[in-house]
Amino acid sequence: MNKEKDFPVTRNQTSLSSSETEAILPQELAARLDLYPENKRRPVNKTVFRSEYFQLTYNLKENVLNVSSRGNLVYSAIPYDTARNYIQRAAIQYLLHPEEVRQYIEAHKANLETYLILSIFQTTNKRVNKDSSEIIKAYAAIFEDPLFEIQILGRLLQHDETGALSANLAGKFLFSENMKTGISGYVSEYLKFIVQLTQTLPLKSDGKNIQLVSSNLQGVLPSDKQLSLESDIKLGLNLLPQEVKQTIKQSIAATKQAIPANNKLLLRSEFGKELSKVRKNYVAHSVDPREIEQYFENVLPTENTNLVNVVSDIQTIDGKLAFTNKHFNILAGDISDSRVVNEDIEGLYVIGNHDLVDILPKDQNKKGKEWEKWQPFFKNEWFKALIHNPEDSWYKLPIGNHLYYEYVKNELEKRFPKISVLNNDSLIHNGIRYIGLTIPVVLARRKKAQQKFILKTLDQLLNNEYDVPTVIVSHAPLFNELSMLSPESPAYNKDYVCSQPQLETLFEEYNIIGAIHGHHQIPASAGRYKMTKFAGKELFVVCSIYSKMNTGFELMELLTGEK
Template sequence: MKVNKVEGSLSVVKKNVPFKLTETEMELPAELVALFDLYPENTRRPVNKTIFRNEYFKLTYNMNTKDLDVFSRGDIVYSAIPYDTARNYIQHAAIQYLLHPEETREYLNMHKNNLETYIKLSIFQITHKRVNKNSIKFKQAYNAIFQNPLFEIQILGRLLQHDETGPLSANLAGKFLFSENVNTGISEYVYEYLRFVVQLTTTLPITTDGKKVEILKSNLLEKTFAYNRNEKKFLTYQSDINPELILMNQEEKISLERSVIVEKQPLDLRNKPILRSESGKEIAELKKNYIPHSVHPKYTEKYFEKVIPKENTNLLNVVSDIHSLDGKFPFVNKSFNILVGDISNSQVTNEDIKGIYVIGNHELLDILPRNRKVMKNKNFKPFLNTPWFENFLENPDESWYMLPVGDHSFYEVVKFELEKRFPQMSILNNTHVVHDGIRYIGLTIPVALVKRKKEQQQYILKYLNKLLENDYDTPTIIISHAPLFNELSMLSTKSRAYNKDYNCIEPKIEKLFKEYNIIGAIHGHHHIPASAGRSKIVKFGDRELFVVCSIYSSINTGFELMELINPQHSN
């Protein structure tokens, strides 16, 4: 591979280079490592190495986590809307808009009623007047979405966020009205982001779906976003991009194998991006003086249709953190379910669902009788005079750190109550089951006890030794509500919830992972959105393991674990 450094980008001539992954499939090919030398900043950055960059974005490789990521280079502003959390959703929508224009329009049509509701609310927020669908103002606002591809991409991203996290309420006008959106800088950001990823994927063996960035592999067939169809959702140099979308400048077309084009519009599609170097003070003041006015989704859901199907067909369906508030189980799966805790906040009962269930921290509250006097019965009486339980009853949100480690009689009471509500589920309180040749060990870890990690890891070691039963061959998956420790967690180091001290300090645990056929770990608890990825591969105990965290949302009713289990592991 011949690499020539060019101002703002790279020009690469590929000559039948076999981009073969290393044995771990987590390290960069030598061809990409060679690019480190092209960027002087890499000499003073031992961790995050630049591989590719242009004026506004860069691709970096984290030497510690082995992750590839696309970052803005700091000057371009994603959105002038304070606390706008949709960037990853909009980037994902941008890629899918290029790859699957018909499916994305179908998705928007499915949400027509919800989109109309958002537009009416947006108009009300700026005019304080109610409008109906027949008004000229409403029709103009609705039609503007489909006259501008960069704005349509944003709407697609907002609806993806809606389906995953619940209805939006803050700053709706800037998000759903083109007349207000032109001042946010988001269209300009989307333009530059797409320009970069097209340059990137055309130039290097890199692929992205707008969320994940990976080394190009041959088997990129995955579920299309929001659908159960097997189609490619990753942008690569082989992608068949809709030729009617032109987002690239004419001179850039010459240097790329193919380009993304946006059709000429009556309205100017984009201006210069908003830059922090020019507008940073104004944006900081806007954020500083911003008065939050968002509404919790549970109060606004009644105004919106639920569009995503309630039933999924996953064979091994992993889901956690449903937190049902209405006494109902929100989805249907007739196969084998792995419920990873925090399923109910309203004493849900489900007699049909099958599979396994581990205990989360919200189960501890949910199994308590609504009439506290009843707790003097034989099940709860042993705990009534203990300090941790009294504090837990009085102020649970301030008492999680006081919970006993998982080897405690209280959790057997929780298991007993859950078995009555979910009669076809195996409640795994430090026990295991074998299903289709896979051993599932369920450890009770309701919360991450960071300051008591030595005690907790001694408990983990005790039960792993007990439940593995000197069976070194059966493929095994370990499930717990809170992650076992950082090494087997989906939580990003950038998250506010991340604590570097929640690491594995017990070498005998790592030794067990080396000796036994442990293939993966599953957890919940941290409410990691699907847009951040539901699984990853990590190295622990000298073996590669998958880690899964799949929280519930109306768009995500479960993760198909079969995607990660090698066929040779199951019967």
């Protein structure tokens, strides 16, 4: 569901009073707080910069800069359109690298043709093929309007990161239908705002995150993917519609013929009742991305050269590992839903909840020799649920060193003979000790028992070797303090905090440098690592979820401190 809400961009663990603001914000930003009268009655969220439709606010409590809609401009008439952040990121990449944007889109031509075929069918109930005049014309239209081309890039970024799209395809991929959605108007106003903002203040943005130029956008995008005062946007700017270009502060003079604009704004004040009626009567018809993935090609490279490669949550359904890496891999669980076998990949593996089902025999009737080894678990309610309805079994799973997990480990090692499956065990690779804990899911209701198990196991595996650099790997995070999950996520549980003082003491005494997890399906664009304070020291937390744009995260820069 699309919600016009703030998106956090730079965080600090410390809450701030208003008297401390100027010590945190540079003078150029702190001085602006007095420009807006509403700041006097706002105890937390202070306006720093605004336009007619967007605003930059500063949260005093959390030390966070936010860009948000001011409420009247509607992002999309399409109900439940979740691509806003992808399209904003695409808008900035179009400004910075228009030629690369065109190349990226053209590389996806076969997939775009599939989307266009489906779009035309959804609109007209007419079946066409990729060589038809309708598809040729619809594909060409992508490159005739820059604001539409930006949207197409955003859709492809979403496709490559989260899977194939299925709902409301016509409004997303057919120019004739897209004109009715209001997204082009949103994009034009967003571009005006974000360029004015970064030209006026010492800020940088990748379209989702915004931060002070002097800070690092941790784990998001390299500097050449971020818009700032130093960015060269002449080429991209000159391709935009004339009226958009002319209203951007400090815009560069146009050198090309003006392109007709398709940027009618969709305002809540004008269309609010109509939008509410459409969304109230809307019946969702989206399909699980994995069900339609077979109709699309993966046009991005599947091999990476990371020396210590972190990946999780591939959940592949075609029986093949979805990426290749010839070095050391850390597989943080949920790698397969199709009994993958790979004799070449090396590294370590921790058990995820999907792995618990994936290793079981295919025959659901529990007959035949394949089931004999699993008979000791037949009487357990959690095991019965695991077989017949896994989604209802996750929070019934046993904690700690249960025999079932050892069985799972043995099966996984048969499939990945060069991989060490760490079921509450450890290994050392190039001087770094990796401890793999079996935490398939977040067990918030049994947090006390879970953390007691974590403490006992870590104490045993650390074995009084205080100086060895150590990374802890688990599928679900250990607790909130060492999790990448945002408190704004529906999956976030505020009670899943570290409540064992002895765990903090253990982290303080030993040379634990970071933690790795998966499980929460955090998109790569949200950042794959963060630095956090815990037990009186700074640790890294990595969550590397697989996508076609993300075949793994290079851990070496964090291990060596060169972040």
